[in-house]
Amino acid sequence: MQEKIIILDFGSQTTQLIGRRVRELNTYCEIVPYNKFPKDDDSIKGVILSGSPFSVYDDKAFKIALKDIWGKYPILGICYGAQFIASECGGKVEPTATREYGRSKLSWLNSNNLLLEGISQNSQVWMSHGDTITSIPDNFEKIASTEEVDIAAYQVKGESIWAVQFHPEVYHSEDGTQLLKNFVFNICGCHGSWSPASFVEHTVAELKKQLGDDKVVLALSGGVDSSVAAVLLNKAIGKNLTCVFVDHGLLRKDEFKNVLHDYECLGLNVIGVDASKKFYSELAGVTDPEQKRKIIGKGFIDVFDVEAHKIQDVKWLAQGTIYPDVIESLSITGTVIKSHHNVGGLPEKMDLKLCEPLRLLFKDEVRRVGREMGMPEHLIKRHPFPGPGLGVRILGDITPEKVRVLQEADHIFIQGLIDWNLYDTVWQAGVILLPVQSVGVMGDERTYESAVALRAVASTDAMTADWVHLPYEFLAKMSNDIINKVRGVNRVTYDISSKPPATIEWE
Structure with a gap:
């Protein structure tokens, strides 16, 4: 016991x-x-x-x-x-x-x-x-x-x-x-015998007991949490697990294609769904951050509902919810800090029970569990990425053109962190597209284009975070590359606020 x-x-x-x-x-x-x-x-x-x-x-x-x-x-x-x-x-x-x-x-x-x-x-x-x-x-x-x-x-x-x-x-x-x-x-007389290995053994046994021969559909996001949850479930129930990876049009550049390949290499049964047009349509003109999160969350449920009905006799929806998600979504005082699309109950119409094998783990513990199961390091070390994706990094309304601009700028920043051997020193990083335009000069022409903010924080569990003191030379290089290579951006800033009082994401 x-x-x-x-x-x-x-x-x-x-x-x-x-x-x-x-x-x-x-x-x-x-x-x-x-x-x-x-x-x-x-x-x-x-x-x-x-x-x-x-x-x-x-x-x-x-x-x-x-x-x-x-x-x-x-x-x-x-x-x-x-x-x-x-x-x-x-x-x-x-x-x-x-x-x-x-x-x-x-x-x-x-x-x-x-x-x-x-x-x-x-x-x-x-x-x-x-x-x-x-x-x-x-x-x-x-x-x-x-x-x-x-x-x-x-x-x-x-x-x-x-x-x-x-x-x-x-x-x-x-x-x-x-x-x-x-x-x-x-x-208390405890023996200190709990470890990632014992967690895997215990959780796989519990999942077998909980799920039996039932079929499960898993909501994959491409991040560490849902990926580790998928591998755990695959160990427990194998072919009875079907994974659904939704492209809501708000993923990072080429992420849909790359992550699908990773999942196939893990031996998971994955269905990729391109639902970007649906999300763009439903988010058109919406600027309120909480409303955007709710629309994206509902959109996921709608897509999963459709996919779940394609799987005969599916009874469970599994998610990669971890403990900080639960804490931030609803504290014991009943105060919502911000909603998470992967926390909470499911609409009754889905008629599915919820399975969250990582619900009581912190991010670093999830990574250790993934390593224990032999998952590749590039998946384990991936920075956290919000469920609503770039939808909460585009301040104001969302359009395909804004998504394109942000994807390009974000790709330059993340690849730069990798090339400069800084990626593993950062807990989470990304670019935010600001709802302001500023005057600039390119060549002999006056420009009036968008500004972006670079964000990089250090943390252990996302409950608190401090901004990373990235080298000035690196920041200068990123600013030059983004402005020169991303059409639509003429100003780059760096966010030096900590959590608290700020949050990691801007929305």
Whole structure:
């Protein structure tokens, strides 16, 4: 039985980072909504309570019945999780005069406590809260403080229950991984046996059990996620899998042809569908980013519906949804950041069940799984590419001519990154066609043409990202090549904004 840690999500923006850190310890974990704790699961070794955007005394605060997990599993509360446990047990949580946000130092800690073994005095931690625990019950023991926060960490005496008001999951907490390691291994007794190989073995077995002899249609996008999902499914059900790769007219230059070839080499049963005219027609005149995403998402469903009906007795639609897609589409608070065409339910008319074998993985984990299955490196290393494709990189309305311009400029930029050995140092890159025109001079003629923005970011999971400091010489070369070779562009800019506050894509 595969041992696991359950992370109860109370809505924190960093909940997924807790999952990442636990996975990096080769320990399987599942992130579930705070009110969806899995019952009767003997594989659960411990429970982590995440942070939250709410205060514990807020009427809208997310709460659980602690008695359901108290004494049954080791528990670690983080930030809101720590405040919630203290408050529910008779402690006091109060708003601070100023929000405690940023780096802090552990001015005192009990290094003999099981949770804090190997953590040094004055270790840097990351705070992010507007409330603080001002008192704890008599059966609670303070185990760490910072200069600003007296009760930075505590343990319930005689119980396997710990809590910290800082965030061990973020990179800024220097010994955060050590703290989580202490909880996962020393306290919960996990063995660190989860790996890409074990994920493949476990997932293939689960897919065989879930799908049986049913037929499945898979929505391929050409990217890493759906490609790895396809190979996993192919291992599980073979000929019962039919893959559909749709050209919505918003792919990169020559991508439809090249990706189809890659899939055939992987031994997948692939149907290529050129639906570009349909998408261009439905997107004509549409400028709102969310509306464009919804039109493209619905268009995919419509195309898959047609293809699915061509396959006799198909019962499942598989997708390459990964965890950041789920987080960004609908957080536990119910706030949509942006919609993803590959997240959520299917129209009832399709009468298909949804299969998402990568739903709980991060992008880097997906790549490791792909390597474990022997997939070619050029597929594994492909940069992420949005499901709506160039549709969210053309600001304003979409026309075939704008697509042509962007494809040409994007091709020069991506090929340039490859030629200059920069491609693998970048998480994601692309060109954005701006809805502005500017004056230029070419030869003796005055021009009034489009401007484009180059975008290249570094990241590990797409939840946060920083712009890449590409060499000036490279940027100068790209600017010259794009302006000289792409008819319709006379100005090139470089986007130097990070996520947050910006997003990776412009729409």
